[in-house]
Amino acid sequence: MHSILKTSLAALVAAGVATTASADGHGLSGELRIISDMSNPAPRAVMEKLAADFDAMHDDLTVDLTIVDREAWKTQIRNALGANPPDVVNWYAATRMTPYVDAGLFMDISDLWEDPAMEGLASTKGAMTLDGKQWGVPYTYYQWGVYYRKDIFEELGLAEPATWEEELANCQVIIDSGRKCYTIGSKFLWTAGGWFDYINSRTNGYDFHIQLANGEVEWTDDRVRQTFANWRQLIDMGAFIDDHQSYSWQEAMPFMVDGEATAYLMGNFSVAAFRDGGLTDDQLDFYQFPTINPDVAPAEDAPTDTFHIASGAQNVDAAKAFLLYVTSPEVQSEINGGDALGQLPVNAAASVSDDKFIQEGFEMLSNNASGGIMQFFDRDFPAEMASVGMEGLQEFMVFPDNLDDILARLEEARQRIYQ
Amino acid sequence: MSSATTNGARAERGWYKRNEIAITPWLFLAPAMLFFAVYVIIPIGQSFWISFHQWDGLGEATWVGTANYERLLGIGEQNMDRKFEVSFWNNLKWLVLYLLAIPMGLFISLFLNQTVTGIRLYKSLFFFPFVISQVVVGLVFSWFYLPNNGLFDQIVGLVGIDIKGGMLGNPNTATYGIIAAGLWPQTAYCMILYLTGLNAVDPEQVEAARLDGAKGRKMLWYVILPQLKPATFIAFVVTIIGALRSFDLISVMTNGGPFGSTRVLSFFMFEESLSEFGFRMGYGAAIAVVLFFIMLFFIVYFLWSMYQDEKGGR
Numbered sequence: 136m137h138s139i140l141k142t143s144l145a146a147l148v149a150a151g152v153a154t155t156a157s158a159d160g161h162g163l164s165g166e167l168r169i170i171s172d173m174s175n176p177a178p179r180a181v182m183e184k185l186a187a188d189f190d191a192m193h194d195d196l197t198v199d200l201t202i203v204d205r206e207a208w209k210t211q212i213r214n215a216l217g218a219n220p221p222d223v224v225n226w227y228a229a230t231r232m233t234p235y236v237d238a239g240l241f242m243d244i245s246d247l248w249e250d251p252a253m254e255g256l257a258s259t260k261g262a263m264t265l266d267g268k269q270w271g272v273p274y275t276y277y278q279w280g281v282y283y284r285k286d287i288f289e290e291l292g293l294a295e296p297a298t299w300e301e302e303l304a305n306c307q308v309i310i311d312s313g314r315k316c317y318t319i320g321s322k323f324l325w326t327a328g329g330w331f332d333y334i335n336s337r338t339n340g341y342d343f344h345i346q347l348a349n350g351e352v353e354w355t356d357d358r359v360r361q362t363f364a365n366w367r368q369l370i371d372m373g374a375f376i377d378d379h380q381s382y383s384w385q386e387a388m389p390f391m392v393d394g395e396a397t398a399y400l401m402g403n404f405s406v407a408a409f410r411d412g413g414l415t416d417d418q419l420d421f422y423q424f425p426t427i428n429p430d431v432a433p434a435e436d437a438p439t440d441t442f443h444i445a446s447g448a449q450n451v452d453a454a455k456a457f458l459l460y461v462t463s464p465e466v467q468s469e470i471n472g473g474d475a476l477g478q479l480p481v482n483a484a485a486s487v488s489d490d491k492f493i494q495e496g497f498e499m500l501s502n503n504a505s506g507g508i509m510q511f512f513d514r515d516f517p518a519e520m521a522s523v524g525m526e527g528l529q530e531f532m533v534f535p536d537n538l539d540d541i542l543a544r545l546e547e548a549r550q551r552i553y554q
Numbered sequence: 555m556s557s558a559t560t561n562g563a564r565a566e567r568g569w570y571k572r573n574e575i576a577i578t579p580w581l582f583l584a585p586a587m588l589f590f591a592v593y594v595i596i597p598i599g600q601s602f603w604i605s606f607h608q609w610d611g612l613g614e615a616t617w618v619g620t621a622n623y624e625r626l627l628g629i630g631e632q633n634m635d636r637k638f639e640v641s642f643w644n645n646l647k648w649l650v651l652y653l654l655a656i657p658m659g660l661f662i663s664l665f666l667n668q669t670v671t672g673i674r675l676y677k678s679l680f681f682f683p684f685v686i687s688q689v690v691v692g693l694v695f696s697w698f699y700l701p702n703n704g705l706f707d708q709i710v711g712l713v714g715i716d717i718k719g720g721m722l723g724n725p726n727t728a729t730y731g732i733i734a735a736g737l738w739p740q741t742a743y744c745m746i747l748y749l750t751g752l753n754a755v756d757p758e759q760v761e762a763a764r765l766d767g768a769k770g771r772k773m774l775w776y777v778i779l780p781q782l783k784p785a786t787f788i789a790f791v792v793t794i795i796g797a798l799r800s801f802d803l804i805s806v807m808t809n810g811g812p813f814g815s816t817r818v819l820s821f822f823m824f825e826e827s828l829s830e831f832g833f834r835m836g837y838g839a840a841i842a843v844v845l846f847f848i849m850l851f852f853i854v855y856f857l858w859s860m861y862q863d864e865k866g867g868r
Binding site: 238526 | 610611612613636699700701702719720722723808809811812813814825828829830831832833834
């Protein structure tokens, strides 16, 4: 059935979504209920179009789409999956799936991953795998890295740093010019998690980072301390803006737009906000986080957003067909385009938007992330460890002298959480 | 229905008619009792039950006995949960400092208790902060406290005080900053309670006191305040309850931060069990039970003192 589905789907998409004459052949009928967290304006339009197109392709099928606020969904998903669950829901990859997989609320869709149409998604399979099975499909991902003010770098005669020494030297020049090297808003903690991901994986390598995430390494380990020592070099020289614990990531943005800080370690979603803030592509540029330890291969943060089928889904056939539809190369090219999500497609056969930052990110993740792909601190670490951990990271950034106390606390939490 | 009425008519008096006096109050109480049981009493019992389990809110719950309480209070070899310690002390700070709303409300109400043109407008303006949502109050104050650009920072900057990290970014000042924000609407609430109380002050007693030469502070302390006792009691009750359920302001202004220094028990409970990263229903329930007993202490006191009043009134 899947092969029929696949070929006719491909034919359909190729022929233009509107011609639905042959859609009856799939035997998809009834109602497909989707709850999505794509509530920001651009993603919302994408999701609504996806649902409408899929609906139009199948005469007997009605797609019932509910869009929930993205932040609210992080807590509402528990209730939504409990009683009378929808067929398809949005969530995040990696360890973040664990509570729902363990509770049997996500459907095992390993069979779907054996479909030949899924070959293009092989690179993301690991992030969707827990206990040797696949629990959902990705639909978009984006790179992290350093977004910086190119015009200020040129004014100061700086080049993109490739090594930690260059990074520190650059930063000294920036500070001497009366600016800060990095803006950051750590009020909601996760931004500090990004810094830890990068410094730790650059210092100790991807494998060590994942071992730490899995609770196999002590937080008081000397290698972890080395990570913090490297981080502290930046903190001690005053590289970060003051009072960052009072700002959200958006509130920290004006510092860079106004030129008081020159760079921001962020996800690619920040580009839209920079452009809204008035920075042109001549002023804004991107570089990969510099190498710290030359012996480890670079790993990159590239969080993946996903679709899952609820284990209590009523219309499993339609749900699976929808996941195949979303991940097909044509749809992937379309929804990740510069005028839609503006992110990276998960299907290798899809085309990448020609936006400068998406291209750079794609290039970096394809050719220069041999260490591995991290999902992000709060998705790789179990929920509780992430929450305790990020709080400690924020405290470290404000009071680096408290490090021993922080690490002891995190170690205590590790021993309790992973037992 | 029809057979019932014929039966009733045949019997001398129906069963309901015979017991009407005894039953009717219960009939009227029944809906309230039912909902109170379903939404208050039973959930309290469930909280106790859950607090003896380890449960992520999704799968199966495992019985762990009092392990959650031992961890929370640090019984046995482990230390007391530091988050709990911080939350508990913050709750105490809230309880004590929030009571400032009562004298402040009294002062404003005395000030506003006069007849000049437009006094109603002034009263409503003073009452305004209580009408707007706590979330809005929180947002306004967090802008007020912003480091560098915030009005507060500039004012204290004039007298040479520089709070490192801003009022809400500094773990030593953040809780006080939030309490000050909470006092704004709470003072308005106490003010309105006292204003209504002042309306009921007996003018004859004031007159008599004046003839005896009482003035100013003495008049307030010995004549006015005793008559405001009911208003003071209510103000005390709502302020204590307001302090214990301080959640929205913390959530909006600091989200428990910086580094968890502004948590209170209710926020801690939410964070552990219901927030984005919270999957410890059992632990959250244990915190809820502790909070419940703290509240119970006050509730018993209130009930007891109301009972004493009733007895005295009879």
